[in-house]
Amino acid sequence: MDTVRAYHSGSLAIQERVGVRDLADHVGRSIAPGIKPVAAAFLELQPFLVLGAADADGRVWSSLLTGAPGFVRATGPARISIAGGVPDRDPLAGAFEAGAPAGTIALDPRTRRRMRLNGTALPSPRGLAVDAEQVFANCPKYLQKRELYGAEPGARPGAVRRGRALTPGQERFVRAADTFFVASAAPDGVDASHRGGNPGFVRVHSPTELSWFDYPGNSMFLTLGNLEADGRAGLLFLDWSTGDTLQVSGAARTAFGPEGRTTHLRIQQTVETEAASPLRWSAPDYSPANPPLDEGDRWPE
Template identity: 50%
Template sequence: MATGYHPGELLVQHRADLAGEATFSLGAIGESVPAVAADFLAEQPMIILGGTDRAGRVWATQLTGDPGFLRSPDPGTLIIGALPLPEDPLADLLGPADAPAGTADAERPVRLGMIAIEPATRRRMRLNGRAFPGVGGLHVALDQVIANCPKYLQKRDFRILRADDAKARAAARTVTSGTALSAAQQRTVREADTFFVATASDSGDADASHRGGNPGFVQVLSPTRLRWPDYIGNAMFLTLGNLALNPAAGILFPNWTTGSVLHLSGTAHTVWDEEERSRVPGAQRLVEFSVTDVREISAASPLRWSEPGYSRFNPPVS
């Protein structure tokens, strides 16, 4: 993966008349992890991943661990000391190989998009690369390291459940799968102030990104159709650029209170219609997502987060 923009990103930048701003933002895309960013990663208890499963569906998911489970031993490498739950939609793709964690198995590279966020400080960074699963974790050879702005990120502090409590909850874990959102899942979406979206280019390079706003910023148009505003950002259009080439997308809605997660996979497209956009406060464009697969997992995470401090950049929700 190059550090420049691919054709889909360039197309959206020109359509939005923001090519100049995107050129300026290009300096935020690198190929290595600076020392200060390595320290940031080592402090995080969570990272979001995006990837394409063996059936061609794109999913977003999360990996968690005690701070220190993420480390960058050199500027071109990220070690993740965790693997997905067996029930996770990317478990088959990222399941353990025979090699120990940190040993690259050239037979099994998996292209991943990743984003690490620190809600308490509204810091975040994106990392894209090729992952090599091993026993107990992932070895990722990095292709892109991207600095991100802190807009629309809600402040939260975390705590980690005691080991015995987390184990008891995991023993009672439930999984619900389907092809449409239930009434309860629709409420989860309507009440969300944060979600993560995974996309991939037409060549398979993956990306994971954050979306945030006041509760209600994601609209449920039907049990299989969602819509959200695309607010003003850094003009890179890494997500929308991928969608211009490949409509496959995945969404993750974390439940910050219970540790449950709602995974959605489907397709998405950008809505450029000015009349539609004008009805949604703060929207520069709209994105519509068609749901094809749903997987909800209870007790997926041992992390528990505080009530949010909403970002001052969040537009009002009509």
């Protein structure tokens, strides 16, 4: 895929500011419009997929979809099928009736592998289909390793709590997180990505404001480029041991300073779901790439 098509003006602006345009051009050659056999095989092994898109009001969300391995599979050289689609309780339920831009990320904590597929999602007889426009893998940086214990027998989602700000319990949930997923939007589509670090790498400044340090990555700056061009973002936090999820949607901006980049999110809506996932995972083996956080929960030097 040509790098002009891989990167829109927002990503290009960030790459220029940081001084990585040549590297980004090189890395961008890995973005393909189709699904290679190795990518198709990886997808069929996964018990969950994160889907990013905008709801009917234009708010961007990250949503967790789960199923037995094979519930996500490639059905052609540029299409994946997702059995069951989006649950009715989810803020993205009904968002794809006429087709809509979507980003997905398949992440396997067992192997520290991940791949992203962005395109257009639409209803299918099986649930949901996504026609791929961008498919690429990411390095394992900041990805915590976990073992899968299995699915909780007979597990069903519990209460759903919606709000416009974090509760004290949700603030503790965020502060304890070592992983979250982020969906971001721009005029040319939606992207879903991953952020990881040691617990405390996401800071809660108030019930309506979060921030996190943007650790060095692959130099594509797809997420930060979308935030530069648009600003809408949706975060998904998962309690790996209980299956509880916390989704937040809002507007984000990135500040550039001598010590690095910090992204700030102003929360507009929240959705917490008890046992949204039936999957139960082990405690993490933290990535050796995670920068240390000191006792005062300050940013790394």
